[in-house]
Amino acid sequence: MSAVAEPAALGIPEGLFVDGAWEPAAPGATFTVEDPATGETIATVADAGPEDGVRALEAAVAAQPAWAATAPRERSELLRRAFEAIHAERDRIARLITLEMGKPLAEAHAEIDYGAEFFRWYAEEAVRHQGDNRLSPDGASRLLVARRPVGPCLLITPWNFPLAMATRKVGAALAAGCTVVLKPAAQTPLTTLVVTDLLRRAGLPAGVVNVVTTKDAGGVCEPLLADGRIRKLSFTGSTPVGRHLISLCGPQVVRPSMELGGNAPFIVLADADVDRAVDGAMIAKMRNIGQACTAANRFLVEAPVAEEFTAKLTERMGALRLGHGLEPETEVGPLIDEAASRRLTGLIEDAVARGATVRTGGGPVDGPGHFFAPTVLDGVDPDARVAREEIFGPVAPVITVADADEAIRRANDTEYGLVSYLYTRDTERALRLAAALETGMVGLNRGLVSNAAAPFGGIKHSGLGREGGREGIDDYLDIQYVSLDA
Numbered sequence: 001m002s003a004v005a006e007p008a009a010l011g012i013p014e015g016l017f018v019d020g021a022w023e024p025a026a027p028g029a030t031f032t033v034e035d036p037a038t039g040e041t042i043a044t045v046a047d048a049g050p051e052d053g054v055r056a057l058e059a060a061v062a063a064q065p066a067w068a069a070t071a072p073r074e075r076s077e078l079l080r081r082a083f084e085a086i087h088a089e090r091d092r093i094a095r096l097i098t099l100e101m102g103k104p105l106a107e108a109h110a111e112i113d114y115g116a117e118f119f120r121w122y123a124e125e126a127v128r129h130q131g132d133n134r135l136s137p138d139g140a141s142r143l144l145v146a147r148r149p150v151g152p153c154l155l156i157t158p159w160n161f162p163l164a165m166a167t168r169k170v171g172a173a174l175a176a177g178c179t180v181v182l183k184p185a186a187q188t189p190l191t192t193l194v195v196t197d198l199l200r201r202a203g204l205p206a207g208v209v210n211v212v213t214t215k216d217a218g219g220v221c222e223p224l225l226a227d228g229r230i231r232k233l234s235f236t237g238s239t240p241v242g243r244h245l246i247s248l249c250g251p252q253v254v255r256p257s258m259e260l261g262g263n264a265p266f267i268v269l270a271d272a273d274v275d276r277a278v279d280g281a282m283i284a285k286m287r288n289i290g291q292a293c294t295a296a297n298r299f300l301v302e303a304p305v306a307e308e309f310t311a312k313l314t315e316r317m318g319a320l321r322l323g324h325g326l327e328p329e330t331e332v333g334p335l336i337d338e339a340a341s342r343r344l345t346g347l348i349e350d351a352v353a354r355g356a357t358v359r360t361g362g363g364p365v366d367g368p369g370h371f372f373a374p375t376v377l378d379g380v381d382p383d384a385r386v387a388r389e390e391i392f393g394p395v396a397p398v399i400t401v402a403d404a405d406e407a408i409r410r411a412n413d414t415e416y417g418l419v420s421y422l423y424t425r426d427t428e429r430a431l432r433l434a435a436a437l438e439t440g441m442v443g444l445n446r447g448l449v450s451n452a453a454a455p456f457g458g459i460k461h462s463g464l465g466r467e468g469g470r471e472g473i474d475d476y477l478d479i480q481y482v483s484l485d486a
Contacts (some may be wrong), residue, residue, distance in 0.1 A: 010095075010099075010194075017197075021206070030046060031047045033214045035188065036336050038324070055225060057230065060207055063205060063208050067207075070205075072177075076123045086116040086195065087116075088114060089198065092192060094112055096154055101159065111163055115164030118164070122171035122172055125175050129473055142484050143483060144480075144481065144484065147477040148478055149176045149480055150476055151230075157182070159185035159187040161288070162188040162191035162192060166182065167190070168452075170209060172472050172476050179207060179208050180209045189213040189378045227315065231255065233245060233258040239461050257258055257464060259293070259458070261293060264294060265411035267301075267433075268301040268423045269404055269422075274312065279447070280447030281296060289335065293462075297390060298387050301400055315397070322373070332371075332374060335371070336370065348362060350384055352387070356381065358375065372394060408433060416462045417459040418441065420441070422437070423445055430445070439460070454469045455467075
């Protein structure tokens with residue numbers, strides 16, 4: 001797990017990006033970004049204050065009329081150029097993602113493929129969100145329905161997918177004709193800064209995208225929501241923070257989109273192809289080191305195949321190679337910080353105290369960085385914390401169930417409703433059970449659901465609205481209806 005860092009070659013823009021220009025940080029107003037694999041500083045970035053957020057908002061408000069009036073084809077071509085620029089810089093950006101977030105380099109490249117696709121997808125959607133012309137049922141009037149940009153948006157992104165979460169929001173906003181104030185996570189702001197500069201170089205007009213990096217998210221974002229000029233908030237992060245932000249949207253009737261926490265059930269029925277299920281489990285559990293809202297959180301396995309599945313999953317998890325993400329043999333990188341490691345340790349201790357068995361792993365790994373051994377727990381009590389809370393790490397709790405009915409009941413017994421995974425050979429049964437699952441997305445015999453062309457999002461306490469797909473642009477558009485005589 002040796003340190004592999006090259007900050008001098010990262011090419012990270014300095015300062016805040018406001019009204020089309022990079023502004024240097026105020027004296028003393030900076031914070032450091034660390035490599036979670038080593039604890040070493042990668043870079044120092046500007047630490048915005050409330051007044052910086054207001055300046056960014058003012059730039060976005062000033063740019064809104066012209067950007068809304070910009071031809072859809074021009075907006076489309078800007079996003080297409082940005083898509084191509086990301087791919088032209090893919091190796092540099094992938095190394096940066098790995099350095100600041102910790103994921104293995106191969107996964108960083110996969111994030112680039114996924115994240116850049118949002119710019120290409122929304123480049124295509126920018127010219128498609130048209131209204132329509134209808135005749136009223138009584139034939140007396142004509143109904144003109146137009147879709148137009150909602151206005152300046154505040155976009156708040158998480159640390160775990162620093163490129164994809166930014167492009168997913170920014171792409172939709174720009175395609176719709178909205179201007180943006182973007183606040184990236186303090187743990188991983190560097191990728192966002194680089195992508196923003198690629199947008200600038202691709203011809204982004206001044207004020208259309210403004211980026212404020214800060215350690216004081218509440219101090220910067222809450223005044224913007226209270227200001228009255230932000231018309232939409234898009235947030236990806238934890239459910240508790242999402243609830244708080246929704247409450248702040250109320251007074252100014254800001255439209256919220258929320259992609260929040262998950263507690264994804266991974267159901268393996270007795271007729272499943274167990275080897276295929278284990279392959280899917282490794283993707284659903286270990287993508288991004290388990291630090292994803294879509295990560296499989298509870299493995300609900302029907303009794304006849306429970307031991308076979310658990311044994312094979314244990315073998316695969318125990319064989320994973322930990323290390324710095326830039327080392328080619330690495331399969332699992334570090335957790336984002338020490339707090340994440342302590343939390344996982346507490347979840348495992350609670351499960352063991354309730355009767356669970358540790359089949360492999362079980363705790364943090366000695367040495368520099370925030371490494372945690374991939375862990376499989378067997379015989380987990382359904383009421384254990386590890387089965388009720390979002391894990392966000394490489395821990396796989398297995399719960400044996402008697403039949404499909406119990407699996408569905410336990411799968412739905414949570415406040416969350418983001419994604420489910422279901423493995424069975426019976427297609428008709430699979431579709432019937434998928435309809436019974438209370439989640440916004442379902443992976444049928446598949447451990448990966450993320451796709452720029454699909455509507456990503458959850459129900460219940462997992463969120464509001466959708467990102468990606470044809471539906472992803474909808475929350476950035478208002479509808480106006482004009483009535484006139486036929």
